[in-house]
Amino acid sequence: MSLSRTCQEVLVRWSPPDQQQSALRDRYLDHLRSTSDGWSRSCAGQHLTASSLIISPDRDRVLLTLHARIKRWLQTGGHIEAADPDLGAAALREAREESGLADLVLGDLLLLSRHEVPCGPVRPCFHLDVQYLVTGDPDQPPVISDESADVRWFGLDELPELDQSVRDLISAATAAPAG
Template identity: 70%
Template sequence: MELAAGCRAVLAAWRPPDEDQERLRTAYLDHLRRHPDGWSRDCVGEHLTASSMIISPERDRVLLTLHRKLGRWLQTGGHIETADPDLGSAALREAAEESGLAELTLGPVLRLSRHEVPCGPVRPAYHLDVQYLITADPAQPPVVSSESTDVQWFSLDRLPAIDRTVRELIAAARRC
């Protein structure tokens, strides 16, 4: 229950940059009110996840991972675990696991993203992603995890093929 309360507190305190993000914030809070386990992958159909855009302190390079199952370049992130003390810690843990980077600095929530995923026994299923900023020195070499086929630092003028949501997250990270 403490983790659920922490998730609600983060979302209640976050100030969205626009109306679309406010609608998502309200929907996430409603989801957590209806589902005490709404942060857990055990909440079938949709549940919160935590991800992060890892960016250099100069805001000129980002780290992306080529997701093994989806075959797309994405930010790091994934499911919240019962051992995570809060959403930010979940994002930081996922970033370390998926990037292999040792020195990461957690920043604020940047955006929310509700997207369909092949997760669990019910279709459609959705991740209610809370997306954080994390800064890291790009001199740190990334390490490919079991969830990826590649992980790389990219200059902003040489990004791989990425979808609109990843572009929006990068733009939000650069502004922060």
Template identity: 55%
Template sequence: MTLREDARDVLTHWSAPDDEQDRLRSLYLDHVERHDDALSRECHPDHLTASALIVSADHTRVLLTLHRRLGRWLQTGGHCESSDASLAQAATREGREESGIDDLAVDPDPVLLSLHEVPGCGPVRPSHHLDVQYVAVAPEGAREVISDESDDLGWFGVHDLPDGVDQSVRDLIAAATRRLREIP
């Protein structure tokens, strides 16, 4: 199965939690159908990306990265690579690269979808990431390592986030903690 086929399968079978998420799911599927390179950073102005919200083993904290270019606290994530076999694998790879934590346990089903404008991503403006968001659990005692994409990494209580965390990240944290309560 190709990455594009995986994206089509994931988005077709994913149960969106509400009408807005279902609208995004349909929009993403349409994008995948219309563009052979829908998951490539070369697809302009929009392309699918994958991210992972990393949660502590006890589910009480989240690891956020202070993105170097954007200057905002975000979950780990980014562009899919040709070596990624699936969206979940892309999210896992991004999580490992940006956190330095190797043994992440990633739920194979997305938590949320987030469409957001990204300044400076390609030659066409405005450009958007059609982000497929996953939740990853770090092993007990995991130690993060700051990558060159970040100005900082930090563990924050799910209800004690740093100033300036935008609503999309707060929504992802809420959805991820709900999902983790459902997993035995």
């Protein structure tokens, strides 16, 4: 089965939490149906990405990465690779690569986020991000990757300055049932 098809299946099965997320899902599905490589970074103008908010099992700490290029604290994530079997696997791979943590557990798809990025030769370019919950042990020290200036665990009461999209993702993750 093609990666485009598995991406579509994940999105079709997902129950969006509200009308705005439902509209985004429809937009993502339209993109995938009209573009055979809509999941790939080679798809100019917009393409799917996979990210995850890494959270402690007791939901009181989150791991964030200070993106070296963008210079903002974000969840882990990035481009989907042809070898990824599906969106969840891509999100988990990116989480491991960007955090240096091996023992991570993939949870549910939480939210979608469409945002403009400086990516590829066409401007504007948008990431159609599919955001997952991932659980990790905050006693394990993260490792800074080439893409990050810093990676660290934060208590929910000591978060750095964050974009609203990251705050929304943290709220969705802390509200999700513990698995």
